[in-house]
């Protein structure tokens with residue numbers, strides 16, 4: 001079972017990769033940095049604030065991955081729905097609705113959305 005030794009909330013000095021969604025954490029952006037140990041292994045988990053918040057919403061409802069937070073990249077529609085119910089604005093930032101330009105582009109190609 002993984003154990004969190006401590007979480008802090010630094011401002012990125014260089015670009016990092018968010019381990020939850022796989023996206024970039026830009027320099028100057030605040031992010032979540034947690035020190036984790038599991039058995040003989042220790043590592044540092046970095047993620048966006050928003051990604052951490054979404055995982056925490058699921059965790060608080062008893063949805064986790066063996067005691068660990070579920071990654072945003074692993075959240076299916078059901079999980080996204082739970083996050084959106086808890087915080088619509090958070091869900092919109094994480095999973096923005098399709099932009100009108102993208103829709104008209106696919107319509108121009110004769111695709112049905």
Ligand SMILES: [Zn+2]
Pocket residue numbers: 018019020021022023047048051072
């Ligand atoms: Zn992220």
